[in-house]
Amino acid sequence: MTLLDTDLGAVVDWSRAQFALTAIYHWFFVPLTLGLSFLIALMETVYVRTGDEFWKRTTRFWMRLFGINFAIGVATGLILEFEFGTNWSNYSYFVGDIFGAPLAIEGIMAFFLESTFIAVMFFGWNKVSRGFHLTATWLTAVGANLSALWILVANAWMQYPAGMRFNPQTARNEMVNFWEVLFSPVAMNKFFHTVTSAFVLAAIFVIGVSAWYLLRGREEKMARKSIRMAAVFGLFGALFMLWTGDGSAIQVARYQPMKLAAMENLREGQERAPLTIVPGIEVPGMLSVLAHHSAGAYVIGIDDLTEGNPERGLPSGEEMIERGRRAIETFAAFKAAQKAGNTAAEDSIARLFDPQTEEGKAFGEEYFRYFGYGYLTSPEETVPNVPLVFWSFRVMVGLGIWFVVLFAGMLILDRKGALARYRWPLRLALWSIPAAYVASQAGWVVAEVGRQPWTIQNLLPTGAAVSRIEPGAVQTTFWIFAVLFTILLVAEIGIMVKQIKRGPADN
Numbered sequence: 001m002t003l004l005d006t007d008l009g010a011v012v013d014w015s016r017a018q019f020a021l022t023a024i025y026h027w028f029f030v031p032l033t034l035g036l037s038f039l040i041a042l043m044e045t046v047y048v049r050t051g052d053e054f055w056k057r058t059t060r061f062w063m064r065l066f067g068i069n070f071a072i073g074v075a076t077g078l079i080l081e082f083e084f085g086t087n088w089s090n091y092s093y094f095v096g097d098i099f100g101a102p103l104a105i106e107g108i109m110a111f112f113l114e115s116t117f118i119a120v121m122f123f124g125w126n127k128v129s130r131g132f133h134l135t136a137t138w139l140t141a142v143g144a145n146l147s148a149l150w151i152l153v154a155n156a157w158m159q160y161p162a163g164m165r166f167n168p169q170t171a172r173n174e175m176v177n178f179w180e181v182l183f184s185p186v187a188m189n190k191f192f193h194t195v196t197s198a199f200v201l202a203a204i205f206v207i208g209v210s211a212w213y214l215l216r217g218r219e220e221k222m223a224r225k226s227i228r229m230a231a232v233f234g235l236f237g238a239l240f241m242l243w244t245g246d247g248s249a250i251q252v253a254r255y256q257p258m259k260l261a262a263m264e265n266l267r268e269g270q271e272r273a274p275l276t277i278v279p280g281i282e283v284p285g286m287l288s289v290l291a292h293h294s295a296g297a298y299v300i301g302i303d304d305l306t307e308g309n310p311e312r313g314l315p316s317g318e319e320m321i322e323r324g325r326r327a328i329e330t331f332a333a334f335k336a337a338q339k340a341g342n343t344a345a346e347d348s349i350a351r352l353f354d355p356q357t358e359e360g361k362a363f364g365e366e367y368f369r370y371f372g373y374g375y376l377t378s379p380e381e382t383v384p385n386v387p388l389v390f391w392s393f394r395v396m397v398g399l400g401i402w403f404v405v406l407f408a409g410m411l412i413l414d415r416k417g418a419l420a421r422y423r424w425p426l427r428l429a430l431w432s433i434p435a436a437y438v439a440s441q442a443g444w445v446v447a448e449v450g451r452q453p454w455t456i457q458n459l460l461p462t463g464a465a466v467s468r469i470e471p472g473a474v475q476t477t478f479w480i481f482a483v484l485f486t487i488l489l490v491a492e493i494g495i496m497v498k499q500i501k502r503g504p505a506d507n
Helices: 008-050 052-087 089-124 129-160 179-181 186-215 220-255 256-263 286-290 302-307 318-340 344-351 358-366 368-375 386-415 423-449 471-502
Strands: 165-169 170-176 275-279 281-283 454-456
Touching: 008 052, 008 129, 008 220, 008 423, 008 471, 052 089, 052 220, 052 471, 089 170, 089 179, 129 179, 129 186, 129 281, 170 275, 186 220, 186 386, 186 423, 220 256, 220 286, 220 386, 256 302, 256 386, 275 286, 281 386, 302 318, 318 344, 318 358, 318 368, 344 358, 344 423, 358 368, 386 423
Parallel strands: none
Antiparallel strands: 165 170, 275 281
């Protein structure tokens, strides 16, 4: 099937919609798994150290909710990985040598560790020693978060492709430095920011459910002690999340300036760029501080990247498109020489794609770094959905600040012994559960919508990454998944609510 055989625009739109749908539903389950696994491990640690059966009963209650969430999260995650092959086959071919490595490690090491010890965690009570059971619980938590590490490393590589070279012989990107891929500044920052946001969500979940018990005068001891532990855990997680958020701003400003400009709706770049709280309310110079840790620093705007800014050394969008087309034409010339058996020309052109040669370094800096732009038709295609990114960023940050206040407030009320005395803070805690999920989803909207149109930053746009399949096939599976995932989500919420109403078991 060729490009002319199908409506490519419809395929791209429906494939993006399907992947977004799957990712959104998958992320409803993942953060609770990541954070609640550690809270359960901490609770069981208290049980093992004190021998107090109360903590065993409490641990098993939260473990039951964890298990419900974990099982459904796995199902959506598997579908998400399959979509790379079905809907994004060109992408998978282009970067499979790199992208496949962290996903393979996730399956072999992290998921194996997690799935092995989760059986002991759930069914090993009274069958193995307390110490061995506690070890299994901690290894389950570590395994879950190691799974997140490798997946986020793969995602971060798409945002900042490091440790790779393009092989014109195979038309694929190949990994040349595994450690650069793993420990790239974007990967490390993304991992810690994402998992700490998951810790915050799990803490909010535990506090909100515990608040529900206090509002109904049930399980007060379990509710108070769960709130205390979750608030401490969540407060540390939230503060670390804010710190990694600062690191994220620096990385985005350096490697994805268009995303930062969209986050702030900054059309024209400027020094002492203000941070917009909401339209009409700005903090002078604060965006420069966040992006570059200098109040007088210049922050690149949308127009700088589409129209160019020679004073700042920024080529225009048209120039980047032309350079990208030059890189694609050079690759086409290599394939033509290869097909014609012209070894001399083939070797000469191949050196341009080798970053170890002087020619390769120069060609890479001048042309290949813009390879993906060659597939675009206008600079405006490089601008993401600015209103969506702008408001999602404010929802994420605003709710993140609220969660810090909530954790601190819960600890103050607990210290004063007043948790059950005031009902309005408990109601706020309960309603903060859906707010935590909204904030978590908003963060991914900023990360993923903000880097459009790229599947791999500057190297491969979505239009070139998608599979050449009929739009109707993607539409059909989109609606099948929409119905299936909605049923799974409703089922999980229903089972969760039923188990919460039931409360902790006495055995």
